[in-house]
Amino acid sequence: MKATLMHGRHDVRVESVPDATLKEPTDALVRVTRACICGSDLWPYNGGPNYAGQRMGHEAIGMVEAVGSEVRTLKKGDLVIMPFASSDGTCPFCREALPTACVSVHFMGNDEGYDGAQAEALRVPQADGTLYPIPVGEDDALMPSLLTLSDVMATGHHAAVVARVAPGRTAAVVGDGAVGLCGVIAARRLGAERIILLGRHADRIALAREFGATDVVSDRGEEAVARVMELTRGEGAHSVLECVGTGAATDTAIAIARPGGAVGRVGVPHYDAIPLAQPSFFKNVVVGGGPAPARAYIADLLPDMLEGRIQPGRVFDRTVGLDGVPDGYRAMNERESIKVMVKP
Amino acid sequence: MKATLMHGRHDVRVESVPDATLKEPTDALVRVTRACICGSDLWPYNGGPNYAGQRMGHEAIGMVEAVGSEVRTLKKGDLVIMPFASSDGTCPFCREALPTACVSVHFMGNDEGYDGAQAEALRVPQADGTLYPIPVGEDDALMPSLLTLSDVMATGHHAAVVARVAPGRTAAVVGDGAVGLCGVIAARRLGAERIILLGRHADRIALAREFGATDVVSDRGEEAVARVMELTRGEGAHSVLECVGTGAATDTAIAIARPGGAVGRVGVPHYDAIPLAQPSFFKNVVVGGGPAPARAYIADLLPDMLEGRIQPGRVFDRTVGLDGVPDGYRAMNERESIKVMVKP
Numbered sequence: 001m002k003a004t005l006m007h008g009r010h011d012v013r014v015e016s017v018p019d020a021t022l023k024e025p026t027d028a029l030v031r032v033t034r035a036c037i038c039g040s041d042l043w044p045y046n047g048g049p050n051y052a053g054q055r056m057g058h059e060a061i062g063m064v065e066a067v068g069s070e071v072r073t074l075k076k077g078d079l080v081i082m083p084f085a086s087s088d089g090t091c092p093f094c095r096e097a098l099p100t101a102c103v104s105v106h107f108m109g110n111d112e113g114y115d116g117a118q119a120e121a122l123r124v125p126q127a128d129g130t131l132y133p134i135p136v137g138e139d140d141a142l143m144p145s146l147l148t149l150s151d152v153m154a155t156g157h158h159a160a161v162v163a164r165v166a167p168g169r170t171a172a173v174v175g176d177g178a179v180g181l182c183g184v185i186a187a188r189r190l191g192a193e194r195i196i197l198l199g200r201h202a203d204r205i206a207l208a209r210e211f212g213a214t215d216v217v218s219d220r221g222e223e224a225v226a227r228v229m230e231l232t233r234g235e236g237a238h239s240v241l242e243c244v245g246t247g248a249a250t251d252t253a254i255a256i257a258r259p260g261g262a263v264g265r266v267g268v269p270h271y272d273a274i275p276l277a278q279p280s281f282f283k284n285v286v287v288g289g290g291p292a293p294a295r296a297y298i299a300d301l302l303p304d305m306l307e308g309r310i311q312p313g314r315v316f317d318r319t320v321g322l323d324g325v326p327d328g329y330r331a332m333n334e335r336e337s338i339k340v341m342v343k344p
Numbered sequence: 345m346k347a348t349l350m351h352g353r354h355d356v357r358v359e360s361v362p363d364a365t366l367k368e369p370t371d372a373l374v375r376v377t378r379a380c381i382c383g384s385d386l387w388p389y390n391g392g393p394n395y396a397g398q399r400m401g402h403e404a405i406g407m408v409e410a411v412g413s414e415v416r417t418l419k420k421g422d423l424v425i426m427p428f429a430s431s432d433g434t435c436p437f438c439r440e441a442l443p444t445a446c447v448s449v450h451f452m453g454n455d456e457g458y459d460g461a462q463a464e465a466l467r468v469p470q471a472d473g474t475l476y477p478i479p480v481g482e483d484d485a486l487m488p489s490l491l492t493l494s495d496v497m498a499t500g501h502h503a504a505v506v507a508r509v510a511p512g513r514t515a516a517v518v519g520d521g522a523v524g525l526c527g528v529i530a531a532r533r534l535g536a537e538r539i540i541l542l543g544r545h546a547d548r549i550a551l552a553r554e555f556g557a558t559d560v561v562s563d564r565g566e567e568a569v570a571r572v573m574e575l576t577r578g579e580g581a582h583s584v585l586e587c588v589g590t591g592a593a594t595d596t597a598i599a600i601a602r603p604g605g606a607v608g609r610v611g612v613p614h615y616d617a618i619p620l621a622q623p624s625f626f627k628n629v630v631v632g633g634g635p636a637p638a639r640a641y642i643a644d645l646l647p648d649m650l651e652g653r654i655q656p657g658r659v660f661d662r663t664v665g666l667d668g669v670p671d672g673y674r675a676m677n678e679r680e681s682i683k684v685m686v687k688p
Contacts (some may be wrong), residue, residue: 096604241500262632281612282634285634288632
């Protein structure tokens, strides 16, 4: 079968690999019907840490082709959402709705020995706890939005939850990538009265406004902070969604947080320490976040999607086949595309 | 009158200064009946930032001697708790129970031009919003505990609140100073099932056990982390109260937090960035905290104190007159005393 492998900086290839197979009795074999490229895939693409021949892709919808002998809730022919992390569904963390801390978690396409989703098929461990069956056909028009439940919409939602977005509050979203755009959707869904997007790309800003952004700040650094303060009577935003993952973005996020407010970090942190330890302290700002417990959020978000109230699938502005994956990486990396869907 | 002034490293003096007087119509003039020395006073005592002749002391109970023309809720003869920060009681932050972010906040004994509480008397700004009248006599036996509402018990409580202590959870308290000990009281009061104290001083540990600590870890650094992990089935503590304020203590606090848990920082941070940005992210640990909104907590905590359910006043193991204040600093600095009460 074909799968996507990372070989080094700007060197991602679609290659023939041995067919995915069941290995454990709790596995499912899933034929990928939709996958996508994640902003976090661009870190190894740009030379960040990766292992030789890393299988890429951790977001998918697919058809169950076979299940191991211990799989109880799934069967061949089920269409399922595959969140980016596997989880057994039974450990204390899974029961507390934090499946990314599952005692047997694996990050698909990131953990060595696990398949990636930018492929024709993949082996999914802990299938009962990981996969979420959906009641639609494999070419349903909602497919792009449903696909975002595997990561990007769940991640935007997580940022908003951790940042404590609530009715009447002001939210600020740092970053206009696909996660930031989903953060705008999530902030609006949770009732934010005002949503300030910090971003610089015209196409993304336009989409953010359609999703509910009320204000846009395209400055950077201190100018961006000053502008958000102007917009918020000098107070800052109650809820800040950090959707980039750099130290500079985190610095901005903390600087624009209102006293008593919260920052939800969902950009994979490419910094060792959280800046502004003293300002965040004196403002009593909470900084939280991490990998979104996507599996646990699906049940919350799915109805709004099925009923058309949110359309995060609009972040996909390009669809490629497997052969188009390398060019999809290039396009996202050059900000030519917001997010690329893969239809193997 | 006599007041305490910081002149430099290990040079704190009680001197004659002009009598405190009303300056603004919203001021009260308070005769100090009890004050104390704070762990945070030891930072300037050990050479940390201070301004020449800084007035010291920010925790007090006292008698109102006079009020400005705009003071509405207080009168001469009222016995009041003075939280460490002044607040107007009417701004958006005060209304949201975050008086330390009040638009007209002043930190008593820290802000230049404001009196300190280790003195015979002091001017208190924004008296209506700041001072909390208490229904007891000035020599009531509960006075030590009531005095802790001005800062140290409120601070331990804040750490517990931010760290989301709740019934059945495991709390860990980093630091066995007076704040840490109050953190133990607060964690127990909020229902923690297990309370692990990280501390090394026999007298403080003994008191912590009386306050409700169920386990004590006296190792440091990686050994302390390993020991807490052993005690918590490898998971860590749901709630970590960081009651020291150093980077090393914060590092430990984050390292021992359970996935999905929370760290409440109340030690004034003597570090520029919060360590372990990646581990805290991948664990989805929230890091919050700051100056305790003491004024807003008094109504919650006072009944438990008046009815004897909590006795944070036991952290005071020495009482001095004003002349004894410099030796009180020395005793606290040398860990000869946990916390020193001042009876002018």
